[in-house]
Amino acid sequence: MIDVSTVSEVGNLGVATTINRAAYLTNLLSLRSPLTDDLRWLQEVRDRATARVQELALPSTRDEEWRFTDLSSLLATEFKAVSGEPSTISQAAIAPYLLPEAANRLVFVDGIFLPELSVAADLPANAFIGNLTAAYREAALRDRLLNQLGKQPGAEETFTTLNTASMTDAAVLYIPSNHVVEAPIHLLFLSTTGQASAITHPRCLVIVESSSSLTLVEDYIALDASVYFTNAVTEVWVEANAQVNHTRIQRDSQTAFHIGKTAVSQARDSHYTCNAISLGAALSRHNLEVYQTGEQTHTVLNGLTMIADQQVADTHSLISYTQPYGTSNQVHKCIVDDRAHAIFNGKIFVPKAAQLTDARQLSKNLLVSPKARVDTKPQLEITADNVKCAHGATVSQLESDEVFYLQSRGIDENSARKLLVYAFAYDVISQIPIVSLRDTLAANVRVPHRKHGSIA
């Protein structure tokens, strides 16, 4: 679509930007790595997505879905292909990020799987944790890969398509029926300076068969890297009566770009919980989409965005009901400091067939500085008539009465502010089922250092 402005002075500019936006994605395709011989079977999937990417343009703020999130800074940044040898990373370098509770982990560095840092032990028989190449070697998994990789609804969205077209590997988790995997599984995606200005396309495929349960941590980490672009896609299949607890931490560098998709399909009687924490990146977007495909599914979405400086963090969520007796409970919190800007858009679709649905959504926002900004929009589309749906949004500031209460007990103003911000974040952080991660996040709650008011 070419959109020419009628105002003559800016007319040229308008065309130039439109053309750039179209060429931009094609240009990104030229940066992808070729498939290894083991993954020849994936070529067709990549080719189809490639053809589609060539028809797409980088979204602009004229697109309703990107109204508040301007990708111009992404457009203005030049990225490079991941090239040469993967960065050498020692066990010691990743030690601070490891979770003692997690028995199994997969480590990807600048998009490349590092088996020497990964651990897959203590797994139930026939379960699989590994990269895509290894997964395809498992005869029992082949059909699953062919039928489920890239097959979630919404896969045609621009950045998801770009990821599919650029995919060179993936983290694959497969838990067969009737297995409870107790220890959490940790997926680490690290970015290093070894690959400056790299664009990577992390990909995860998670399949949890009926009546099994899994706890998963998906973790995006900057290891001394600065400017880079992470375009991640995770697909989660929660089969009948299965339970998945999924924690997603985005702690990319403050100058990075992060666009992430989490697409989840839930079969009947299944439970899915997502704890999504966004801390890093100059510009980030998380598209969280849950498709309930069977009756009596249960979805819990806990979100926390903590940003400062000039960061922009956008969360767009979708819960799509199709069947009766489903429930969902969503709480999204944003703590915004300095001139940062948080965006939340929460869609919930309840069509006529989804009777007796119980959907709750709450967006709570704390602005810690006068220049901080938040745009929050619940978007409930309900055509079923016998449902319970509740939503609410609040925007608040640190109340001087609360700060004063703490000061009147001898706690200095900065500590008081920190304690109150922590308290705001706490009910999301406390949902994370991994103590060490909870503690790390709690310690990371930013202190808004500011002096305000005067003594009486």
Add this chain to the structure above:
Amino acid sequence: MICEGSEVILSVRDLTADVDGTQILKGLNLEVKAGEIHAIMGPNGSGKSTFSKILAGHPDYTVTGGEITYLGQNLLEIEAEDRARSGVFLAFQYPIEIPGVSNTDFLRIAYNSKRKHEGLEELDAFDFDELLQSKLNVVKMNPAFLNRSVNEGFSGGEKKRNEILQMALLEPKLAILDETDSGLDIDALKVVAGGVNELRTSENAVVLITHYQRLLNYIVPDYVHVMESGRIVTTGGKDLALELEARGYDWIREEEAEAIAR
């Protein structure tokens, strides 16, 4: 108890103060010495809470005139947190809730800020716990409240007990209790009053703001002051409270008007 020659803890002279440009305090005078208990009564909106928050250092109030001396120092020059650390304690009329901060953590941070201020070593979680358990008895509080978030979901009476627990822990030199008795049932009132009595010594002082003389049956004041339109207009002994309860405040206004007429 009134003792000749005991230390002056608080001296307030001709205090005037504004909030959002409205004058609330209009020349308030008060002197509190070690060992004394003062009650301040007075109609709604007369400025009692305003006065107490100014003593504690609330940033919303602007002192426009007069002076406040605390232990010989100009109180107005001290930051709110340092006032607390040097022994000023306000039990709030409406204690706020802080979801997400456990009561124990809150109490420990508060207690350790004071210790640090006094040049003492901070107590670790273990030692602090022991101290806290002993203080729980003062207010007969269920230890389960310690693990809950500060005041979150506490009933009115539980919040007030929690205020007294904080007081027991911080052992203030000057405690100002703003309507700590309001809305308490008789058992809770006895507990709170018992706590205050247990904590008072000849070295510290208590200012009780209350509407009900019932509290003063349990905590016997040395002075009862009546506040009216931002000033203390009458001061008497504990019998004044009985008279106020029986006759209301109007007769004070009338007497004052007569005094002015004369």
